[in-house]
Amino acid sequence: AQSVTQLDSHVSVSEGTPVLLRCNYSSSYSPSLFWYVQHPNKGLQLLLKYTSAATLVKGINGFEAEFKKSETSFHLTKPSAHMSDAAEYFCVVTQSRTNKLIFGTGTLLAVQP
Amino acid sequence: NAGVTQTPKFQVLKTGQSMTLQCAQDMNHNSMYWYRQDPGMGLRLIYYSASEGTTDKGEVPNGYNVSRLNKREFSLRLESAAPSQTSVYFCASSAGTWGDGNTIYFGEGSWLTVV
Numbered sequence: 648a649q650s651v652t653q654l655d656s657h658v659s660v661s662e663g664t665p666v667l668l669r670c671n672y673s674s675s676y677s678p679s680l681f682w683y684v685q686h687p688n689k690g691l692q693l694l695l696k697y698t699s700a701a702t703l704v705k706g707i708n709g710f711e712a713e714f715k716k717s718e719t720s721f722h723l724t725k726p727s728a729h730m731s732d733a734a735e736y737f738c739v740v741t742q743s744r745t746n747k748l749i750f751g752t753g754t755l756l757a758v759q760p
Numbered sequence: 761n762a763g764v765t766q767t768p769k770f771q772v773l774k775t776g777q778s779m780t781l782q783c784a785q786d787m788n789h790n791s792m793y794w795y796r797q798d799p800g801m802g803l804r805l806i807y808y809s810a811s812e813g814t815t816d817k818g819e820v821p822n823g824y825n826v827s828r829l830n831k832r833e834f835s836l837r838l839e840s841a842a843p844s845q846t847s848v849y850f851c852a853s854s855a856g857t858w859g860d861g862n863t864i865y866f867g868e869g870s871w872l873t874v875v
């Protein structure tokens with residue numbers, strides 16, 4: 648069965664420093680993987696997605712993620728954090744047999760000035 | 761440029777009352793979904809509709825009903841609200857099924873409190 652684990656519930660960085668949000672997945676099949684961002688009192692916005700093409704995926708707002716099959720990871724990174732990046736981030740994997748999305752529990756990113 | 765629109769944005773209900781959350785998308789998508797979001801639990805699927813005329817249960821369907829009124833609209837009904845249904849509800853849509861990596865687009869959420 649598919650599952651996704653976000654290894655940190657809270658991450659705090661200083662503005663201008665790199666961001667790393669960690670995600671590990673479990674899947675018996677070739678998964679599709681997504682990162683969504685949710686700003687306070689807002690809906691979820693797609694940052695990027697992996698669907699078995701290039702393993703390094705570039706998304707919006709300078710974010711990118713690398714699919715590593717050997718490590719079953721899909722970590723989200725950004726070279727330099729901005730105050731506007733403060734939000735909650737969700738890693739999501741598709742459950743191939745049933746075609747359902749499995750959400751991680753989220754990582755709350757705080758950006759300090 | 762509306763995308764997925766859901767109403768109401770905020771609602772307070774008394775235990776036992778009923779209400780319907782409305783959702784509409786203008787992207788000509790086939791599939792629509794209702795999720796609930798609770799602290800520390802991510803999003804959980806309540807019901808989904810893979811195409812017009814079909815609906816299926818998700819992870820947490822108890823206490824809810826849905827109607828796919830047409831291709832654009834997908835409503836969620838609470839027949840007899842309970843405090844455990846206090847949550848943020850998100851409607852979403854996608855062009856096709858999940859398995860081929862279709863992007864899911866979310867509405868802005870409906871905050872429901874049951875007292």
